[in-house]
Amino acid sequence: MKVARITALAFLVVVSAAxxxxxxxxxxxxxxxxxxxxxxxxxxxxxLGTDSLGRDRFSRVLYGTxxxxxxxxxxALLASILAALIGGTAGFVGGWLERxxxxxxxxxxxxxxxFLLITVRALLPLNTAPFTSVLITFALLGCLGWAAAxxxxxxxxxxxxxxxxxxxxxxxxxxxxxLLWRHIVPNLKxxxxxxxxxxxxxxxxxxxxxxxxxxxxxxxxPSWGSLLRELESFSPxxxxxxxxxxxxxxxxxxxxxxxxxxxxxxxx
Amino acid sequence: MRQRLxxxxxxxxxxxxxxxxxxxxxxxxxxCLHSEPKTLNPVLMADESSxxxxxxxxxxxxxxxxxxQQLEPELATSxxxxxxxxxxxxxxxxxxxxxxxxxxxxxxxxxxMQQLMDPALHSPTGDxxxxxxxxxxxxxxxxxxxxxxxxxxxVGLDKLFDQVAIMSASSPKKEMAVLGPYYVAENxxxxxxxxxxxxxxxxxxxxxxQLPYINSVRLDIQQNRDVEMLRLVxxxxxxxxxxxxxxxxxxxxxxxxxxxxxGVSLDSEQMWFNQVASSPLPAYKKAWFTSTNxxxxxxxxxxxxxxxxxxxxxxxxxxxxxVSPANKVWFNAKLQPHAFDxxxxxxxxxxxxxxxxxxxxxxxxxxxxxxxxxxxxxxKYRERMATMxxxxxxxxxxxLNVVTLDFPSLIERITRTFDYEAxxxxxxxxDLDPNSQMNVWLSSAEQHQWNPEQKTPATTWExxxxxxxxxxxxxxDQKKRKQAVDRVQEIVWQQEPFxxxxxxxxxxxxxxxxRNAHPVVLRPQVYWNIDQLSLGSEVAQNR
Numbered sequence: 001m002k003v004a005r006i007t008a009l010a011f012l013v014v015v016s017a018a019x020x021x022x023x024x025x026x027x028x029x030x031x032x033x034x035x036x037x038x039x040x041x042x043x044x045x046x047x048l049g050t051d052s053l054g055r056d057r058f059s060r061v062l063y064g065t066x067x068x069x070x071x072x073x074x075x076a077l078l079a080s081i082l083a084a085l086i087g088g089t090a091g092f093v094g095g096w097l098e099r100x101x102x103x104x105x106x107x108x109x110x111x112x113x114x115f116l117l118i119t120v121r122a123l124l125p126l127n128t129a130p131f132t133s134v135l136i137t138f139a140l141l142g143c144l145g146w147a148a149a150x151x152x153x154x155x156x157x158x159x160x161x162x163x164x165x166x167x168x169x170x171x172x173x174x175x176x177x178x179l180l181w182r183h184i185v186p187n188l189k190x191x192x193x194x195x196x197x198x199x200x201x202x203x204x205x206x207x208x209x210x211x212x213x214x215x216x217x218x219x220x221x222p223s224w225g226s227l228l229r230e231l232e233s234f235s236p237x238x239x240x241x242x243x244x245x246x247x248x249x250x251x252x253x254x255x256x257x258x259x260x261x262x263x264x265x266x267x268x
Numbered sequence: 269m270r271q272r273l274x275x276x277x278x279x280x281x282x283x284x285x286x287x288x289x290x291x292x293x294x295x296x297x298x299x300c301l302h303s304e305p306k307t308l309n310p311v312l313m314a315d316e317s318s319x320x321x322x323x324x325x326x327x328x329x330x331x332x333x334x335x336x337q338q339l340e341p342e343l344a345t346s347x348x349x350x351x352x353x354x355x356x357x358x359x360x361x362x363x364x365x366x367x368x369x370x371x372x373x374x375x376x377x378x379x380x381m382q383q384l385m386d387p388a389l390h391s392p393t394g395d396x397x398x399x400x401x402x403x404x405x406x407x408x409x410x411x412x413x414x415x416x417x418x419x420x421x422x423v424g425l426d427k428l429f430d431q432v433a434i435m436s437a438s439s440p441k442k443e444m445a446v447l448g449p450y451y452v453a454e455n456x457x458x459x460x461x462x463x464x465x466x467x468x469x470x471x472x473x474x475x476x477x478q479l480p481y482i483n484s485v486r487l488d489i490q491q492n493r494d495v496e497m498l499r500l501v502x503x504x505x506x507x508x509x510x511x512x513x514x515x516x517x518x519x520x521x522x523x524x525x526x527x528x529x530x531g532v533s534l535d536s537e538q539m540w541f542n543q544v545a546s547s548p549l550p551a552y553k554k555a556w557f558t559s560t561n562x563x564x565x566x567x568x569x570x571x572x573x574x575x576x577x578x579x580x581x582x583x584x585x586x587x588x589x590x591v592s593p594a595n596k597v598w599f600n601a602k603l604q605p606h607a608f609d610x611x612x613x614x615x616x617x618x619x620x621x622x623x624x625x626x627x628x629x630x631x632x633x634x635x636x637x638x639x640x641x642x643x644x645x646x647x648k649y650r651e652r653m654a655t656m657x658x659x660x661x662x663x664x665x666x667x668l669n670v671v672t673l674d675f676p677s678l679i680e681r682i683t684r685t686f687d688y689e690a691x692x693x694x695x696x697x698x699d700l701d702p703n704s705q706m707n708v709w710l711s712s713a714e715q716h717q718w719n720p721e722q723k724t725p726a727t728t729w730e731x732x733x734x735x736x737x738x739x740x741x742x743x744x745d746q747k748k749r750k751q752a753v754d755r756v757q758e759i760v761w762q763q764e765p766f767x768x769x770x771x772x773x774x775x776x777x778x779x780x781x782x783r784n785a786h787p788v789v790l791r792p793q794v795y796w797n798i799d800q801l802s803l804g805s806e807v808a809q810n811r
Contacts, residue, residue, distance in 0.1 A: 052652060128669065
C-alpha cells in the first residue's frame, strides 16, 4: 500500500512539474493552428498528432492539465473553506441555527447542479478572456460544491461539542471563539483534509463534464474537459488511439489522488 | 404419425423463416430516422422525420423534380396559375385510388385545402399559403377539375403544392389512406416504422410495371450517427441521406464507393453583428458594428477557404451571399466570395479611424477592438469555425472571445434581450424560391437578425432591400423577380449584415445494392425518386 502511495505521489509530482513548466516543455503554443496538417498522426513535430484545427495535441494536453490540475485544488480549497465555515458554525452553535443551515444545505444538495452551472454560466458577461472564464468556472464549482462537505463537518463538530474534552474545556473557562479555534478546529482537520482530497477529482470531472457540453473553458485555452470533447469525433471506423491520452491521464490523475490519500483520511 | 407431424411442422417453420428472410432482404429498403415522427397527419407535419414519412406516403398534385429543379405533373395532369397569382386551376388524373381503394376526386383536393387552411389546426404547410387575411375558396368544377382561389397573390404558388399531400375526404381510414408509393403498415413507437407498397399507386414505368419497385421501407429510429454509419457498413441499412464531413471521410476510407457528394447545398453558415439600437452595448461598439467598413474588414479577414478545408474537410464552399450557388435559378453568378485579404481589411478600418498599435487594433477614441461571438454549444463545426475566426482576427489585432451557450440562452439573447455582440449560426434552407426568406430580409421582420422588427428601415440599403423584396413578391414576372433578387444579393454582398462564411456540400452514403439512386443537393437527397429506386431483384418479381 505504501509503495502504491509513493508511486501515486511520484506520478502526481511528475505530471504537475511537466505542466508547470509547459512553456518550456511544449513544442508549440497551445493555440497555434497548423492548418495544413489537421488531424495528423503522431510524428516528430507533433508527438501526439494534431487536433481537428491542426493544433499540437501534446502541447494542449500539457496546458490543459495545468489548467485543470491547478484550478481544481483551488476550487476544492474554496469549497472546503465554505464547508468548514458553514458546517462548523452550525455544528458548534447547534439548536435552531443548525436546523436552518442543514435544511438549506439539503436544499442545495437537491438542486440539479449541472443545470444550475449551465444557467449561471449563461448569465455571465460574454466578453471574458479565456483565462477569466476558467477562473469563473472553477470559482462556480467551488461556490456550489460545499454542501456535502458541510453536512459531514457539521455532524463532526456537533459530536465534538458533546464530547468530554470539550466539557472539561468549558468547565475550565474556555468558551466562544477560543473553544472553537483551539479545540474544535484542530480536531476537524482530518475531516477537512479528506473533504478537500475528495473534492479535487470531483471538480476535475465536473469541469470535464461542463467542457464536454461546450460550457467550460473558453477557446482557445485547453482543459481536460475541452480535450475530452475530441472523443466525440472518435469512431471505431478510424482508430486514432492517441485521442485517448487526455482520458487516460484524467483517470490516472484521479486514481493517484485517491491512492495518495492516507488510509485514515479515506476512512473518515 | 406424431413424428411425421413434428417433421412437417419443422419443415413448414423452416420454409416460413427462410422465405420471410428472403423476402425481407430482397425487397425491403432500410434507412434511419434520427427522431420519431411527431405526427403522421400530413397537414400537421413540421419535423424532418414526419416530412420523410409524408414524402414516402403522400400523393401530391405536382412534384418538384429534385434533379432538374422543375415541377412535374403527378395527381394533376395540368395546372394553370392566373396572371395575378391568386388562383390556381388543376385538371386531375383519372382512375386514381387511395391505398384503401377509395377513389380520388376533386372533392379530396377541396377537403385537403380546407384542412390545410383551417386556422384551428395551425398547419405549418398551410402557413406558406397565407399571403393575406381572408378565406381560401376551393371550387370543385367537375370530378376532375378544381380551382383554388386565395385572397391575395401567392408567389411561387404552384411550387408550394409539392408539400401538399392529398387526403381522402371520404375514406374511413382518414389520413392513413394515401396516394403515394407507400402506406404506413406498422408503427412501433420509438423503434421503427414499416411502410408497405401501395397496391393502388397510379404510376407505372415505361415497360408498364407498377411502381414502386421496392416492396417495403423500414424506417429505424436511430439517433446515434456512429451506429447508423456502422449499420451502413454492415449492410443493415441501404443509405444515409445526409452525412457529416467527418463521417463522409471515414466512410470513404472504410467503404469506398458508398459515399457521394452531390455538390454545394442550400445550407449556409454565417455570422452577424448586433446592430439593434436599443441593445445594452456601449455606444462605441454600436458604432463599430453599424459601420459597413468594419463589417467588410472583418469579412475580408476571415479565411473562408481554410474554414471550408479544415472545418468541413473540403466538403464546403466559401459562401457568396444569401442565395447559394446550388440554387440554379436565383443565384447571382456575377458575385464572388470575399477574398481573404487582411491588408485590404486594415485599409478599410483605417478609413474609419482604426489603427494598429503594438499588435492591438484601436478605434479613433483609443478603445481596443475586442468583441465576443456566441454560438450554440454542442455544434462542433460552429465552435471550430469560431476558433479559426478567432485566430484570423488576431492577425489584424482584434481579440475575439468565443462563447458557447446552450440554445435557449442563445435564442433569448439574439431575439429578446439583444445582449450580445456577434453571433455565428447557420440556416437550413429547403425552399428554392427567395420569397421563403421574406421573414429574414424585410426590415420589419422578426428574423431580420442583425436588427429585427424595425418600424422604419434604419439604413438606406435596408430600405432598398425592403422595396426590392416586396417588388419581387408582388409580381409573377420571372425576369423582374430575378432582377430584384439579384440586386438584393449585391446589396447584401456589399453591406454584409450577414457575413456569409460557407455553404456546406450535400453528401450522402448509398449502399451498392441500391439502384437508380442519384443523390442531389435538395432534400430528400437520396430518396427523392423513391418510386424508381430498386434493390435489384424486385423488378423481376413484380413482372
